[in-house]
Amino acid sequence: MTDQEFIPSHPRVPARLTYEQARDLAAEDDPKIRKALAEHPATPPEILYFLAKDTDIDIRRAVACNPNTPRQADLLLTSDESPEVRHDLVNKINRITPDLTEDKRKAVYEVTVQMLELLAVDQVVRVRQILADAIKDLPEVPKSLVHQLATDAELIVAEPVLQFSPVFNDADLADIIHQKPVQGAISAISRRAQLSADLSEAIVDSGDRDAIGHLLENPRAEINEGTMNTILDQAPCVPAWHGPLVSRPKLSSNAAQRLASFVAMNLLDQLQQRNDLDDDTLVALTMAVEKRLADEAKAAREEEKQKTWEEEEAEREAAEEEDEAENGAEDEWSTDDEEFQHVQTLHQVGGLDADAIDEAFDEDRKKFVIAAVAILADLPYGLIGKTFGRPQAREITAICWKAGLSPHFARRVQMQYARIDQKGLVSPKPDGSYSLTEPAMKKILFGLQG
Known part of the structure; x- marks a missing residue:
């Protein structure tokens, strides 16, 4: 923009500016006038330098943006x-650099090396990021400055120069790789337009799986046979590499056959459709595919046999556990039990009645209650113990009926011993009698003893 086209942001500042006018305006108290002066393309360099020290941040920002600032x-x-x-x-540097000729651009950076080095270590990430983006493709920037940005702790700063800077040679980049830079930095190197075989080897040796994936996706990266074999040794465990490997240009016969042993079937089809493989390799691939299909079918049969055996073994173990539980339950409800003997004696002397059973129930003497019901119902002690511990409301009701106990007692057993919820309870009728009919309860008891 020329002086004649420039329209100042304040009416006191003329479009055609003389040195004397600029000097007088720089001394004005109104910051808006000084800001308009700082923006002016005709403001003399020494006046801009003076304004660069102004206490007003807006004026200093205007000086920073002015392309004519010394x-x-x-x-x-x-x-x-x-x-x-x-x-x-730093935005100004990024903005004006593309508009400069190569000679002028070089001159600018030679004069401002110190300024750029200060910006490269700026505490604000965005400042360093813009600077890195501005110099990423410049060949004349000092290597120390580019290295400072390339080893930055923030990937958005390091990435542009690692991927594009022509300042680095293979040794420089290999050294950065060995320094274990920020996560993602080696991937940026993997995406460079040209990668030598030595540098590709250094990337693979780093063990960075993401970076190796980007290396395989880079068609201009040179990868020698030894490095490719190292990749293929690890590739079966890294599915993300399989697609890029199958698509690699200049894939050797050995690499293609090794890939056929582990990549997915859709990638195998893609591998066989390549038009740069010789006939011998295609024949070997076909044989490898057939062998793999046969091996997978055999493995599936073995897996099914193993699964069947495991299921049978699980069923056998479950049956053994059930038998052990049954035996344990029988031991628990032995008529030789001291509590059972006590209840039996009480019954013999006429002391076993509903009141005695209710009292034991209230005192949580479960074995007494179960022994009493078994004796009064003339049913096996173990049968009563197991039934009272299960959510079998109808069976519990029938047992209590046969023992001559009340429907309300049967309901208590269902709730407190069998833990049956309200919906599953067999409750008495409104008149307090059993809700199940006598024939129904006899049938239930017959089934229990059968």
Whole structure:
């Protein structure tokens, strides 16, 4: 934009600016006037340098954005306390660089090396990011500056120069790889337009799976046979590499046959459809595919046999556990039990009645209650013990009926011993009698003893 086209942001600042006018305006108290002066393309360099020290941040930002600001003033602003000022400064560098000829661009960076090095270690990530993006493809930038950005702790700063900078040679990049940089940095190197076989080997040796995946996706990356074999040794466990491996240009016969042993069937089809494999390799691939299909079928049969055996073994173990549980339950409800003997004696002397059983129930003497019901119902002690412990409301009701106990007692057993919820209970009729008919309860008891 020329002086004649420029329209100042304040009416006191003329479009055609003389040195004397600029000097007088720089001393104005109104910050809006000084800001308009800082933006003006005709403001003399020494006035811009003076304004770079202004206490008003908006004025310093205007100086930072002005493409005509002298390098000395820009250098001063690299240490400005305001991140916004430093951000504007590096943005200006990024903005004006593409418009410069190669000679002018080189001159700018030769003059401002110190300024760029200060910006490269700026505390604000965005400042370093913009700088890295501005210099990523420049061959004349000092290597120390590019290295500073390439080893930055933030990937968004390191990535542009690692992927694009022509300043680095293979040794430089290999050294960065060996330093274990920030996660994602080696992937940026893997995406460079040209990668030598040595550098590809260094990437693989790093063990960074994401970076190796990007290396395989890079058609211009040179990968020698030894490095490819190292990749193929690990590839069966890394499915993300399989597609890029199958699509690699100049795939050797050995690599193709090794891939056929582990990649998915859809990738096998893709591998067989390549038009750069010789006839012998295609024949070997077909044989490898047939062998793999046969091996997979055999493995499936073995797996089914193993599954059947495991199911049978599980059933056998479950049956044994059930038998053990039954035997244990029988031991628990032995008529030789002291409590059972006590209840039997009580019955013999006429002391076993509903009141005695209710009292034992209230005192949580479960064995007494079960022994009493078994004796009064003339049913096996173990049968009563097992039934009272299961959610069998009808069976519990029938047993209590045969023992001559009340429907309300039967309901208590269902709730407290069998833990049956309200919906599953067999409750008495409104008049207090059993809700099940006598024939129904006799049938239930017959089934229990059968």
